Amino acid sequence: MAIGYVALVLHAHLPFVRHPESDYVLEEEWLYEAITETYIPLLQVFEGLKQDGIDFKITMSMTPPLVSMLQDPLLQERYDHHLAMLEELVELEVEHNAQNGHIRYLAEHYASEFNKARQLWERYDGDLVTAFKQFQDSNNLEIITCGATHGYLPLMKMYPQAVWAQIQVACEHYEQTFGRAPRGIWLPECAYYEGLERMLADAGLRYFLTDGHGILYARPRPRFGSYAPIFTETGVAAFGRDHESSQQVWSSEVGYPGAAEYREFYKDLGWEADYEYIKPYIMPNGQRKNTGIKYHKITGRGLGLSDKALYDPYWAREKAAEHAGNFMYNRERQVEHLHDIMHRPPIIVSPYDAELFGHWWYEGPWFIDYLFRKSWYDQGTYQMTHLADYLVANPTQQICQPSQSSWGYKGFHEYWLNETNAWIYPHLHKAAERMIELSRREPADELEWRALNQAAREVLLAQSSDWAFIMRTGTMVPYAVRRTRSHLMRFNKLYEDINIGKIDSGWLEKVESMDNIFPKVNYRVYRPL
Template identity: 80%
Template sequence: MVPGYLALVLHAHLPFVRHPESDYVLEEEWLFEAITETYVPLLQTFEGLKQDGIDFKLTMSMTPPLVSMLRDSFLQERYDHHLAKLEELAGKEIQNNSDNGHIQYLAQHYINRFARVRQTWEKYNRDLVNAFKRLQDRGNLEIITSAATHGYLPLMKMYPEAVRAQINIACDHYEENFGCKPRGIWLPECAYYDGLERFMADAGLRYFLMDGHGLLYASPRPRYGTYSPIYTETGVAAFGRDHESSQQVWSSQVGYPGDPVYREFYKDLGWEAEYEYIKPYILPNGQRKNTGIKYHKITSRSAGLGEKKLYDPYWAREKAAEHAGNFVFNRERQIEHLAGIMQRKPLVVSPYDAELFGHWWYEGPWFIDYLIRKSWYDQTTYEMVTLGGYLKKEPVQQVCKPSQSSWGYKGFHEYWINETNAWIYPHLHQATERMIELSSWDAKDEWEKRALNQAARELLLAQSSDWAFIMRTGTMVPYAVKRTRSHLRRFNKLYEDITLGKIDKSWLEKLEKIDNIFPNINYKTYSPIQEPMKLGRKP
């Protein structure tokens, strides 16, 4: 019997970006980069562990927008083209650097890497969702959901119908794609408010994740802090993020990804190659962009981009193994200490954005591979578990009321409502009120029903927390503003067409092809909540 548990949780999410109306949109490459650098490498890591007889356990969210994009044939075709261009560029780099052995070595590394990505992509017939589903069906992954479009739920609190829609539509979409109901949910931005658990309970969800202070400030104060989940009054469990293990990976000062040996993210061939040479691989308008081929290492935190030295994946992989060993060592000491003062087995919950591993931190999938292998072979202090698996092992927990919280700046809501993005909320609230109004309509024909369903899609897409987040970070702001405004404009035109009884059929058809998320949506999901919400089941 081990003294404790470790739960590694990855949150895989991207906003819904799909533009068949344009020949090229840069933001679609967010998905393509994540496929190449995160999702396929993680899948390869999991396959390798399984082949080697390691019965690993890991929890991973896959949000509805991400699942929808990964299964979209239009985006799959565009990714094929994107990957082919990468393969072509890497091949040219071998010839273009005949006088530089180290660059040739790195170019060959990318040729081999892209070939492996291609092999995995084609092995699963371009359906990565089904590939991850197989790992869940085998008992290694526990895939959980998130809100329908990653809407920031505390800022919808005044409209419970909107909160219910975000959760119920997500659960229905999950069942359509994974063949079962989700057991857990990653709340968007880990943002919680009092009463949110009632919607989760009514949707049949068993647990959710929140930041550590959401548990630490619960009422009554949890006896075991973040090292054991709590049950809410509805019976839904809340797991809190462990600060210590999170800091080791996330911290810009002491986190592993900042090691000098690792690959430098901000120095890319697309910005450094001779212009005429790189022109076929950058933006159609001739502007430079990242290609994903990067030849330099971090070197030091203080070094300018011009001072970076050449990268070596061999030594970077060795460092990832070293860091994985350090992570395991620290979890052993942490759990040994906690087990000595708790009257039960401690649980350390380590949640991260999936895109950290591979995209932002190139060596991240190697780190996860070594972490799981070392946990399996080299220690007996903790058992790696899924969150649902833990609740089966430890069904008795304290009942508390969690505290309002998020994992954003300062731990509450100001990252998503501030001087950069507060302007969006009056418009979102008006659209929400209109959608609740429309939910009481009985469609007089198929066209009106389609317009009502499309209105629900447009509202959901406008509610994505990603747009407010981008406005706050100050990167790609014009795109975030454009997306918010365009979805609101589309919603308002649909509302006017419906209420006037004049559906613009050709425009509606075009809209259905562009914003095609949630094909089975039912606008009645927004029907008014007439009675007090039921508390749900007891623990």
């Protein structure tokens, strides 16, 4: 009989990137890469487990921006073209490397993988949200929500209406998508501040996730640390991240993804191939980019890219199985140790970005597959669970006040508020003030109603924590700056036009077609609480 629980939690999120005004924008490929390398492989894993009678349990956030993009006909059409280009390139690679045995073997591997992706894509008619929903309907997958646009909530807490809009719009969008209210929420960046749980309760949410120190430093100090959820006074539960299991997978120094046998992310055909050969498959302006076809393995620490050896999926899969067994073994020992101390079943919550599995760590979906299979057949110490099932089975927990926290650098807020991105917040705050002001209006006609709702969309999109994050990381900064400014400028124009009673209907229609997230949003969500 199991004496503890292990809960794998995946955070599936991408910022809302959709540019119908352009034929090609590189940043749209963030979605296409994630579909090919993460979301489709995860669905393949879930289908295989279900087919083999393994009653797996996993929790997964699907953020409103991601769901909106996955359901968007324009992006579905563009992804279909993206996948077709990959299929064409890899078939060319198979022919081009007819005399190069190992490279041909790898090209055939990718050809097989892209073919399987095509089959799944067409089987669901491009609707991956419905594909994931079927596993929620069978209670294998618990899908939770997030902030409407992944806004960093602690940095907008001086405007409770703005925080409420992020939560309520997300919950409404979830219900429109999945046919029921969400039970849990992945707080954007796992960022929590004291009092937030009251809004979560008002929105009907049952639980949220925070980093481990959000639980460890709670008041009073939780008796079981982060190995049991705590209940806030509102009745909303808080689950804390387990650092030990997280580090084993996530750490760039000691984590599994750094193994020599695994695929090297930074050595890609798009940068390696002859320019004239690869030109039809890179950016329209002729700049090179990643294709997702990678022929080399990590090989060893400290090596330059020129020293990387050729990759072999067979041995990489073997290593993924070994690592899954190691993860299982460590969780067994951890559960046994904790159970002896706690005298009750502990829960080990292991949350990760979903895109780690497949995109950054190519073998990650194999690891998940092996982990569920080994946990099902090879041990009886712990039970794999998702968070909703755990709360049903364990309805009594200690009442505490969680501590302010995030899962970012140093555990608090400085990754999203520093010298690289601090300039955005006065503008975001002013926009929130103006949106709260607009929320009190009663529209004179349908045009003003549309303008008010579009103003709400623009504020939400400007608030995405992804833009501040990108500014801090130093990659794709011009795009993040441009997106922040464009949403703020569109909002300010709407605000001014609404107030003077002269709304440019043609311009509004254009903006509605570009920033079409949350088609059923109601601007009154910003009304004073």
